[in-house]
Amino acid sequence: DVKVTQSSRYLVKRTGEKVFLECVQDMDHENMFWYRQDPGLGLRLIYFSYDVKMKEKGDIPEGYSVSREKKERFSLILESASTNQTSMYLCASSSGQSGANVLTFGAGSRLTVL
């Protein structure tokens, strides 16, 4: 019954490494999102995509990039990981424009950068 799958539950990387976080949804949703969640700061939007090959910056895109080559897959890339990118990363998807804010989340990927 898994609907949004994130490839890695826990990752430990070193400063300067390139990091790929993969997200796949099986609900045929148009919209996909990447958030990070830090204690006391709530959810902050990094990037979102409302169509294949389309991407839009969220509130905190600096240091991140994304790729959406297929409708079901949305990847988050940290080109050169830094310690301040240690966080929980949450992928989410939603359907269409009218349902854009009704999100289904993946289980999350906890990234530690040493």
Next chain:
Amino acid sequence: QKEVEQNSGPLSVPEGAIASLNCTYSDRGSQSFFWYRQYSGKSPELIMSIYSNGDKEDGRFTAQLNKASQYVSLLIRDSQPSDSATYLCAGGDSNYQLIWGAGTKLIIKP
């Protein structure tokens, strides 16, 4: 700057009582509001959405929206220990982006 504010808690409520969670927002352009529940170590899940002024009930949950006062609330009746979680309030506009509160931690005491 668009903001959604919630008391971080923890809010402690006896089992069987009514839990009342509150949220205020600054953006008058927000048209829809959502309550997500997040258990410790888990991801958020949607429990209620509300789009117009007034009350919306779903089982033990009631969402209330007052756009004039820019105020959203969630009532949980007959609170159960399984309701213990962090509750995230979010406001949405037409631009795919939700404005999130930092969440209120709710503890239901048996």
